[in-house]
Structure formats: C-alpha cells, structure tokens
Amino acid sequence: MTIERNPVPLYIERGMGSYLFDVDGRRFLDLNGNFTTLIHGHAFAPVVAALTHQLQRGSCFANPTESEIELAGLLCGRIPQVDRVRFVNTGTEAVLFAIKAARAFTGRSKIAKLEGSYHGAYDWAEVSLAATPDSWGDPTAPNSTAFYRGMPASVLNEVVVLRFNDAEGARQLLSLHGHTLSAVIVDPMPSRGGLIAPKPEFIAAVQETARKNGILVIADEVLNLRQGFRGASARYGLVPDLVTMGKIIGGGLPIGAIGGREDVMKVFDASAGPPLLPQGGTFSANPLSIVAGLAAMRHLDHAALERLETFGNIIRDGISRAISHRRAPLCVTGAASLFRVHPMAQPPNEYREAYPGPPAAALMKQLTHFFAENGIILPYGAAASISTPMTRTDAHFIVDVFAGFLDSHQDILDRMELRR
Structure with missing residues (x-):
C-alpha cells in the first residue's frame, strides 16, 4: 500500500475510537488525535x-x-x-x-x-x-x-x-x-x-x-x-x-x-x-x-490516565528496546500518553540539541511514511499521542511497526552520520 502524504494528503471519511478511515476505505491507528486533542479518540459516546x-x-x-x-x-x-x-x-x-x-x-x-x-x-x-x-x-x-x-x-x-x-x-x-x-x-x-x-x-x-x-x-x-x-x-x-x-x-x-x-x-x-x-x-x-x-x-479520571500512562510506558520502553537491540542511533522521549522519536542516540536536553540536520530530518519523514504504509498515522516533528480506546495490542503493534522500520532501513541507518 502506497500513501502519498505530500503534496496529496489523506482525506478522512470517518473516525471511530482510536482509528481513522480514509475515503479509499483504508484504516489507520491514529497517533495524531487531531494534534493531541482527542484523548478519548473519535466519536466518543x-x-x-x-x-x-x-x-x-x-x-x-x-x-x-x-x-x-x-x-x-x-x-x-x-x-x-x-x-x-x-x-x-x-x-x-x-x-x-x-x-x-x-x-x-x-x-x-x-x-x-x-x-x-x-x-x-x-x-x-x-x-x-x-x-x-x-x-x-x-x-x-x-x-x-x-x-x-x-x-x-x-x-x-x-x-x-x-x-x-x-x-x-x-x-x-x-x-x-x-x-x-x-x-x-x-x-x-x-x-x-x-x-x-x-x-x-x-x-x-x-x-x-x-x-x-x-x-x-x-x-x-x-x-x-x-x-x-x-x-x-x-x-x-x-x-x-x-x-x-x-x-x-x-x-x-x-x-x-x-x-x-x-x-x-x-x-x-x-x-x-x-x-x-x-x-x-x-x-x-x-x-x-x-x-x-x-x-x-x-471521563478522564484517575483510572483512565493511569491506563494511558501504562500503555505509554509500553510504547516508549518497547521502542527503546528495539533501538538498543539493533544499536540504531535513535532515541525516544516523552511522558504519560505522549512520545516522540529522535534521530540521535542520546535524548536531547533542549531545542538546539533536538534540531535535526537535513539527513536526520529526511529519516524522520521516512519513519512517518513507513508508519502510514503500515496503517498508523504518526506525526512528523511533533508529539505522538495515544487515546483511551487504544488497547495493549495497539501498543505492541506500534512497537512492532517501529522495529520493522529499523530492520528495513538498517543500511540507511548505518550510512547516515547521525549524532551518537
């Protein structure tokens, strides 16, 4: 499945729970959530x-x-x-x-x-x-x-x-x-x-x-x-x-x-x-x-927020393990129901350290594109967010797709001069 996001965007037909459905009938796990707005997902009853x-x-x-x-x-x-x-x-x-x-x-x-x-x-x-x-x-x-x-x-x-x-x-x-x-x-x-x-x-x-x-x-x-x-x-x-x-x-x-x-x-x-x-x-x-x-x-009570934090930890920890296992020059930051992947081996401390050069920025765009091809909307250059309808299966799916990106782009990662 090929998805062109630039210059042609995805046109959405509807959203339900943690998923979006585009006008071509494709389903996507939504990690954008209308720019982190939809903490309960789409069409929350x-x-x-x-x-x-x-x-x-x-x-x-x-x-x-x-x-x-x-x-x-x-x-x-x-x-x-x-x-x-x-x-x-x-x-x-x-x-x-x-x-x-x-x-x-x-x-x-x-x-x-x-x-x-x-x-x-x-x-x-x-x-x-x-x-x-x-x-x-x-x-x-x-x-x-x-x-x-x-x-x-x-x-x-x-x-x-x-x-x-x-x-x-x-x-x-x-x-x-x-x-x-x-x-x-x-x-x-x-x-x-x-x-x-x-x-x-x-x-x-x-x-x-x-x-x-x-x-x-x-x-x-x-x-x-x-x-x-x-x-x-x-x-x-x-x-x-x-x-x-x-x-x-x-x-x-x-x-x-x-x-x-x-x-x-x-x-x-x-x-x-x-x-x-x-x-x-x-x-x-x-x-x-x-x-x-x-x-x-x-409906955003203590239990809902604790569940989001648990799934957020599963995603961040899973991404970190995938990076460590493959010795990829990447890292993940975030907290609670938010996360962001960086094209550098050590987490940055501030904006200047987080600022990506052209090769690193290109890699992050490839990451977003790879996620879309595998059924996940991942924001580029901003926070990814999870929502209360998401499940433990969804969390592991996110980690699996990220690991798949590392495996399919290993040669590029080896050649790129990313900050280690």
Whole structure:
C-alpha cells in the first residue's frame, strides 16, 4: 500500500475510537488525535450524547450557561493555582489573553519564552519558534528570530528568548531583563521543542528568578494538560500564576481557557466598571464546546490516565528496546500518553540539541511514511499521542511497526552520520 502524504494528503471519511478511515476505505491507528486533542479518540459516546442533547436545545447564546460554570468548576477543582477561569475559542487565544493579562497586572510589556517552543499564532509567542543554527545566535543570549516574513522588529525587541533546561542562562536573562518583563511563558514539555522533560533545577531557576523580579509565570498546558489528573505543571513542580488550557478540555471541539490566581484573573473583572483587560468573543464558552469538554473531562479520571500512562510506558520502553537491540542511533522521549522519536542516540536536553540536520530530518519523514504504509498515522516533528480506546495490542503493534522500520532501513541507518 502506497500513501502519498505530500503534496496529496489523506482525506478522512470517518473516525471511530482510536482509528481513522480514509475515503479509499483504508484504516489507520491514529497517533495524531487531531494534534493531541482527542484523548478519548473519535466519536466518543458520552461526547456524542452531550452534543446531540445540546444541539436540540441550541448551538450558541449571547448569555452564559450552567454547563460553563460546571466545566470551570471542574478545572478549578483539578488544576492547582487555577482559582478562576475564562473561556475562549482556541489555545492561541488562551495564550494571547494570558500574556495580555500579565501585561495588565504588571504594567510591563515584554515577555520571555523558550526557544523552539510553540504557543500558537500570536506574534510575541511565535518569536524564535523556528530558529535555526544560522539564526539562533549565542547560546548564552539567544537571538529573537522572526517566524514569518514581515514580523515587526518591535515584536522581536519585546521578547527575551531562553533555552529550555539551561538553568543558569534562565536565571541570568530573567534577572537582566526583570524590570521590563511581564511574564515568562513555559511549556512544561514542549512538543516541537523535542518533547523533553524539564530538569528540576531549570524549573526552580525560572520560578525563583521570576518571583524575585515580579515576573508572572505562565504555564502553557494547552497540549500537556493530558499528562496527569492535575496537569503537567504539578507533575514537574512548576507553580504558575496563570495556566493556558485547550485541546482535551473541549472534547474534540474548538476551545481554550485561561486560568490562574484570583488576584491576577481580576484584570478581566468588569463587575465594578471597565476591566483592566477587556476580553470576549462571539463563540467564547459556546455551549457545544463546553458540554463536549465537560463530558470528556468527567471521563478522564484517575483510572483512565493511569491506563494511558501504562500503555505509554509500553510504547516508549518497547521502542527503546528495539533501538538498543539493533544499536540504531535513535532515541525516544516523552511522558504519560505522549512520545516522540529522535534521530540521535542520546535524548536531547533542549531545542538546539533536538534540531535535526537535513539527513536526520529526511529519516524522520521516512519513519512517518513507513508508519502510514503500515496503517498508523504518526506525526512528523511533533508529539505522538495515544487515546483511551487504544488497547495493549495497539501498543505492541506500534512497537512492532517501529522495529520493522529499523530492520528495513538498517543500511540507511548505518550510512547516515547521525549524532551518537
């Protein structure tokens, strides 16, 4: 079976559980999950039931609903440091308003962010998202690089770039720019940055220096909230002032949320006059996204997350054993229900180490293509995710297909000059 993904994409006819079916009738185990959104897979029955019921009652209103309060209460009850919640339509909007909230609270305009870390399509959040060896500059003071042609120079001047897991560098740069920084935004495990675990000393350096300088810490958990019942920040010891959420909290429909400390969230408060930060949107907190998200999150209990972690461990351990057995110059990173394969023998510590040269990037594209030919959708250059409908058999199938890739590409692996 030959599958051309570039320039011709797969056109999907339907999804059911952990599988996708394309218009040609082919079935694929889905490790993309609409970019990690579908933690319960496709057509999850409780979500379908909630949406069916809500559609019969109306799709959107200009007024709040009780279900909006229920989902907000669920998130506040689960996620530490989340005292209040504002709903928006996407993760991009959640980050946008979290940054604006930090500016409104501190009266400062600049932000700091991690090199290579994705936070949606907001100019300031996109700085150094796609930095390359030709542009990223000094390791002790990374350049602020433009993501697209025409990005204003003023935006670049308002973003301080940190390197993930560089504790001393973060401490120095946050201290140097502390009097102008409103916030530092941190993804606890950046997907595009390598899906690498944060070092405790890095988390401590960011947190301690931010507190000392009056800088708010924004945890971007739009993707990584799925790492545990209380999210990823709690897993890695990060204590943020604001948290951005999305993806899994919408049950497969568009959603975003900003949560955080009550005093910081008061910048949105319009009860006593104009707020410090106005925020609204035609479809923000629309009842379809809210009821779908409420159904999904209610079924994402401790047992479901423990099962996902177990299967994630089976996949990561199985891939590692296949690599070790064949002495292939590859490795796997990730946690909980997420994993990512790297074309290097040792796990990277940060974005620059994870950045693949042309031969390595070509190999990863071949890996994605091989998986598709064998009935699995594997994202390229980002996190692969598993979902609750997946089985132990599915987990072993993923490992078997990866081992098959190593066996069929052994000659290429032997010839390539990958980092060992």
